[in-house]
Amino acid sequence: xxxxxxxxxxxxxxxxxxxxxxxxxxYISTLSTARLQARNRFSTGAVRRLKCQGAHQTPECDxxxxxxxxxxxxFEGGEGAGKSTQITRLAxxxxxxxxxxxxxxxxxxxxxxxxxxxxxxSGAAETFGPAMEAILFAAARxxxxxxxxxxxxxxxxxxxxxxxxxxxxxYQGITGDLDPQFMTALERTAxxxxxxxxxxxxxxxxxxxxxxADERRGKEVADRFEKEGLAVHRxxxxxxxxxxxxxxxxxxxxxxxxxxxxxxxxxxxAVDGLIDERRSVVKSRRHG
Numbered sequence: 001x002x003x004x005x006x007x008x009x010x011x012x013x014x015x016x017x018x019x020x021x022x023x024x025x026x027y028i029s030t031l032s033t034a035r036l037q038a039r040n041r042f043s044t045g046a047v048r049r050l051k052c053q054g055a056h057q058t059p060e061c062d063x064x065x066x067x068x069x070x071x072x073x074x075f076e077g078g079e080g081a082g083k084s085t086q087i088t089r090l091a092x093x094x095x096x097x098x099x100x101x102x103x104x105x106x107x108x109x110x111x112x113x114x115x116x117x118x119x120x121x122s123g124a125a126e127t128f129g130p131a132m133e134a135i136l137f138a139a140a141r142x143x144x145x146x147x148x149x150x151x152x153x154x155x156x157x158x159x160x161x162x163x164x165x166x167x168x169x170x171y172q173g174i175t176g177d178l179d180p181q182f183m184t185a186l187e188r189t190a191x192x193x194x195x196x197x198x199x200x201x202x203x204x205x206x207x208x209x210x211x212x213a214d215e216r217r218g219k220e221v222a223d224r225f226e227k228e229g230l231a232v233h234r235x236x237x238x239x240x241x242x243x244x245x246x247x248x249x250x251x252x253x254x255x256x257x258x259x260x261x262x263x264x265x266x267x268x269x270a271v272d273g274l275i276d277e278r279r280s281v282v283k284s285r286r287h288g
Contacts, residue, residue, distance in 0.1 A: 068278070068281075068282045068285075069153055069154065069156060070100075070152060070153040070154070070155065070156045070157040070158050070159060071153070071158045071159070071197045071198070071274065071275065071278065072149060072153050072158075072159045072161070072194070072195075072196050072197050073090075073158065073159065073160050073161070073196060073197060073198045073199070073200065073271065073274075074160075074161045074163070074164040074165075074166070074196040074198075074199045074200070075087055075160070075161065075162050075163065075199075075200050075202065076163060076164070076166045076167060076170075076199055076200070076201045076202070076240055076243075077201055077202035077203060077204065077209075077240060077256060078204060078206060078209045078233055078236055078237050078240070079206075079209050079210055079213045079225065079226050079233065080204065080208070080209030080210055080211065080212035080213035080214075080216070081202035081203070081204045081209055081256045082202060082204075082212070082256055082260065082263065083162050083163070083202055084105075084162055085260060086200075086202065086260075086263060086264060086267055087103055087160045087162055088103070089260075089264045089267075089268075090160060090264070090267055090268065090271060091103050091160055093264075093268045093271075094158055094160075094271070094275075097272075097275065099157075099158050099275070100156065100157040100158065101157065101158050101159075101160060102148070102149075102152045102157050102158070102159045102160070103159075103160045103161075103162075104144070104148055104149070104159065104160070104161050104162070105161065105162035105163065106137075106140065106141060106144060106161060106162065106163040106164055106167065107120050107121070107136075107137060107140045107141075107163075108140065108144070109144040109148050109149075109161070110143050110144045110147040110148045111147075112140070112143035112144075112147070113140035113141070113143045113144040113147075116136050116137075116139060116140040117140065119136065120133060120136055120137065120140075121225075130172050130176030130177070130178055131172075131176075131178055131182070133172055133176070134168060134172040134173075134176065134178055134182070134183065134186055135186065137168050137172065137186075138168070138186040138187070138189065138190040139190075141164070141165070141168070141190040141191070142189070142190040142192070145190065145191060145192065145194055146192070149161065149194065150194055153194070161196075164196060164199075165187055165190075165191060165195075165196075166199060166201075166240065166243055168183070168186070168187065169183065169187070169239070169243065170236050170239040170240055170243070171225060171236065174235060174236070174239040175228075175232050175235050175236055175239070195250075196250060197250075197274065197278075198250060198251075198252065198270070198271065198274050199244075199247075199250050199251045199252070200251075200252050200254055200267055200270065200271075201240050201241070201243070201244050201251055201252065201253045201254065202254050202256035202263070203237065203240070203241065203253050203254065203255060203256055203257075204237075204256040204257050205237070205257065206230055206233035206234050206236075206237055207230070208257055209233070209256075210226070210230070210233065213226055241253065252270045254266050254267060254270075
């Protein structure tokens with residue numbers, strides 16, 4: 001049994017090859033480097049926030065969008081819930097409000113993270129167990145956050161992301177039966193303080209979601225997570241709903257079993273409310 005320490009958590013790999021341990025240590029090092037880079041950028045960000053208190057217009061104090069900083073909105077849910085479709089529709093809706101939008105996805109979203117994406121979805125890391133997969137997801141997320149998401153948000157853009165931290169909580173943490181302290185350590189390091197402003201959880205029955213996923217996939221082979229059994233998908237649905245219940249200030253549950261237009265209308269209504277609320281806060285601060 002080979003132990004690998006990550007923060008306060010101890011990863012034990014039964015029968016892991018030494019190459020897998022080296023990979024784990026490499027990605028842990030990647031996370032630490034990204035965290036240091038983010039800290040170096042923080043001082044610059046702090047200067048920009050101070051400028052917002054005066055007459056200067058900076059990316060975080062944008063007079064055109066009316067938002068102090070960009071918004072970070074994530075989409076979560078089981079297989080076949082329609083996240084990609086709804087992200088495309090929401091991006092179009094937000095652009096009509098003359099707000100700049102960045103759409104991205106996980107795993108992936110940045111060159112480094114995309115390199116890890118294939119390893120994860122192909123199932124190549126599955127034999128090393130859920131803990132190794134969780135480390136790879138965290139490494140990909142750290143690169144994604146620091147290279148794509150954080151810079152966009154700091155420059156006043158609205159970022160829409162197909163899956164984020166909640167998917168790791170559910171897929172590796174809950175159905176992977178990983179230690180909560182281990183998952184918390186990975187999440188805290190990978191995110192480095194950048195959490196979503198809103199998470200839209202597209203809720204659908206596993207039966208319908210898998211049917212849609214099969215239809216969408218056609219003759220292509222199911223990925224690492226789509227191919228798992230119905231009982232596992234049911235546990236994941238419950239886990240997403242449990243997260244929504246525990247964090248109602250962040251999460252909005254959307255019934256994804258309906259037609260595409262109805263789902264899009266509910267999503268647009270929720271996001272419009274967030275945008276209007278943020279603009280109101282910024283306006284009150286300027287005139288306060």
